[in-house]
Amino acid sequence: METIIIFVVSIYKQNYVNMRKFRTIFMEDVADFFVEINENAQEKILYNIDKAEQGSDPELFKKLTNEIWEFRTKYGNLQYRLFAFWDKRDKMDTLVVCSHGIIKKTDKVPSKEISKAEKLRTYYFDNQ
Secondary structure, eight states: OHHHHHHHHHHHHHHHHHHOSOEEEEOHHHHHHHHHSOHHHHHHHHHHHHHHHTTSOGGGEEEOSSSOEEEEEEETTEEEEEEEEEEOSSTTSOEEEEEEEEEEOSSSOOHHHHHHHHHHHHHHHHTO
16 A cells, blocks of 8 residues: 555656646745735745746746846735746756845836846855
């Protein structure tokens, strides 16, 4: 019985991974951002990341520069953004690394936030 359960769990994990275009991980600044926002907004952001991982809504994950992307979530009257970048060093496990988040207050993405994401990207790859 135990062998069957392990086999089923293994198949489930393979199918789960195969359904996803990438896997998302978070840097420490994202945890700090999540502490600042309400629980319902957190859940909506995570739900949208899940949808983006499955490739079901390209509007949720947009390219900003050659290296920096953003997860986009609207909840209530607020626009939440998590800045991110790709880590494709492992061919079997493509990662999207979220660097930090903001509540967007203008139509245009602030250039200082893109710069911050680029610096965190450099830090991430220098320390891996």
